[in-house]
Amino acid sequence: MTEQTTHESRRVLDPQRALAFLAQASAVLARSLDYERTLAEVAQLAVPEFADWCGVDVVQPDGSLRQITSGHPNPRLEELLAELRARYRAEKGRSEGAMSVIATGRPELRADVRDAPQMEIPEDMAELYEALGPRSYIIVPLTARGRTIGALTFLSTIEGRHYGEADLDFAQHLARRFGLAVDNARLYQEAQNARDRLSFMAKASELLSASLELDETLQQVAMLAVSSLADWCSIELLDDDGTLRNAAIAHVDPERVQIARDLRQRYPIDSDDPSGVPNVIRTGRSELYPEIADELLVQSARDEEHLRLLRSIGLKSVLIVPLTARGRTLGAITLVSTESERQYGVEDLRFAEELAHRAGVAVDNSRLYSREHNAAVTLQQSLLPRQLPEVPGVEFAARYLPATSELDVGGDWYDAIQLSDGSVGVAIGDVVGHGVEAAAVMGQFRNALRAYVLDGRGPDAAVERLNRLTRTFDQNDMATLVYVVLDTATGGFRFVRAGHPPPLIRDAEGNITQLNGQGALPVGVALNVRYPATSMKLEPGATLLLYTDGLVERRGEPLEAGIAKLERVLAEAPEPLEELCDHLLAALAAEDQRNDDIALLAIRPIELEAERFHTVLRADPTELSRLRRLLMRWLRLTQASAQEIYDITIAAGEACANAIEHAYGARAARFEVEGTVEEGFVKLRVRDFGSWRAPRGEHRGRGLQLIEALMEDVEIERGDRGTEVRMRRRLSALEAR
């Protein structure tokens, strides 16, 4: 069924040489299962013994042909041949001869090209064609397992070497052998690809689930893509406001990433573009450009410079797939082949779509996560005290840092509560669990504890009550906590520790003490647990530190090691409380990876000097007891006797009550109390900023009466801007000296 020729008797290879050649071919082909190498070797094998040039055309999954050629042994001719092929293809489409042989399954033998109906060769190519001097050719189908998988073209350019029937038989024989080898290599390659893709997918899935940081994850995916799928990869996301954002970009050659970035920056994607990324995002359908022709570049370039850049990149093939999750398109992944000359096909498209789908789910999860994370952080922060109370005689500093990674935010709290007897309650706690729910439960714990202590319960009773309350919650909510009631006058405190890391005290010399107290179970674990309180004292200059486990817990390290580290850091922390807190966080809270919330609260009694007492108070009756505590603490430093302390305190209290009355109705009014010890006298000055009202009725008058009876040299100065009461009392201890 071959074409008729006039050179039937001719043969290029004699039988003996043909057999030797076949043996050699079999040996070469058996060695390699690499598809590309097999194709190249097939093409090379025939040259120059059987042909001067050999082309292997292989049918691609999308029906197109892929050609590997042997090249011509003569470099000058090879150059010409390449040019001829390029022109021929541009003119007529690719490999017409091979195409028809594959289509019909019939071989074609042209013993002498001059016998054939003259091929239409354009003027300007005639010279080239003549120089190449094709004399004879054979095109045979490449078959394997009953299918035509391509074609082999043998070309003779030597004068006098013309193929005959025997050569055609040989060529067909060769083609069957080659066909099998090529097909085996293809199957092997596919199996290899499938394995690669499986392992690629496994790796991608691992990366995608490892972190919930969106851009970081996508960058990893892009890097992975350029390691095996593309020369560069770019991932665009559709933001909530509908704008396109480049979320990741990677190039197989790290030095060229910048070029890719610059290109994206200088020529951002036009969201109205009818094709490319915007179209893929709009339609949710992938785009495959197996081969990027120059026209396409010319078409899509915005200006000369853009075209120059696009050309310099050397685009070979492009694949754009949508990032989808739950039926929504969230963005697109663009895979570009350049240096590798890889040509994307349908199979690559499916593979990329699978990758994009997985990435889409990760993007979606990450967005949900960041929404949840933000909600938990917001809730958490709204449930923590906006500011700590101003309590005379004590200073506070507190910090709360939400967890950064995973769904770990929520549940830690701190609180400081002014109690009506002038003492102050401080709490720190950690609800078991994370997220919005833990933040909400934290709010319940915090408020319940507040209510109980404001109701007048001591630390033991309050925590016991909290425990009973917790047992009535719907779920099994649990929390660890430390609650301390500090007497600001004496520095004495009582505390309860419920399953919580021990508070620390740093004394004035920097020595650290752990407050283990009588530890008890976390609240919410069991009914009727006793939470015994332990009494301690905070000496002047000492600092009490309460914290949650986020500050001391490290993966794979015992808690004790973390606490020991905290002790070391606390010992050398700077003195001012705010700086002390910052120092602790800088040393112990990793910026990038916090797996748990951190809350901390530092309390320190303000040191009083015996020479001078000074405080500013709110004009509110509840401030009086705090003032008394503070004043009594100071008076003790002055060697006043118990009765003197009491009398001076009463007098000060009466003067302050007066000041509070003056300020009645004025919001946020303040008054000031100053005390000094001079010449054996305690001198007090109480100044308010309200307008003077004459004492009304016998009772107000009694206040003044008390002041005058208990103190000496009482002076009251009433001015436009307020009233100042000055008074003094001789101290018997100083008099005796």
Add this chain to the structure above:
Amino acid sequence: MNPLARLTLETRDGIQIAHISGEVDIANASTLESEIADTVGNTALGLVVNLTDTDYFDSAGIRMLFELRKRLTGRRQSLRVVVPRESVIITALLVTEVDQIIPIDETVDASLGAIANGGRPAG
């Protein structure tokens, strides 16, 4: 404990006793006053305000005592206050001459005896 003062009420031999421990100032005096007044029934012989465990008692407390006295006098019920001699709060009561109007005893028993005795100190 942390409310400024703790009030414990008790009735003995038809006499109401109000034990106040802690501190009394303008922040809590009027609340204490009405809490105490409300417990004194019409049939009670009188009221004893026990300030033995009171650490602080200023003019607001004194005013509370006078207000209580006003209510009780209308019902012909007597009021007595207990302050031990060594208590720091006694000075303030003496310099304002509270004792001239409201009898001050050293012990609850002394007050109870005096009320039962029709206003005269027992014995």
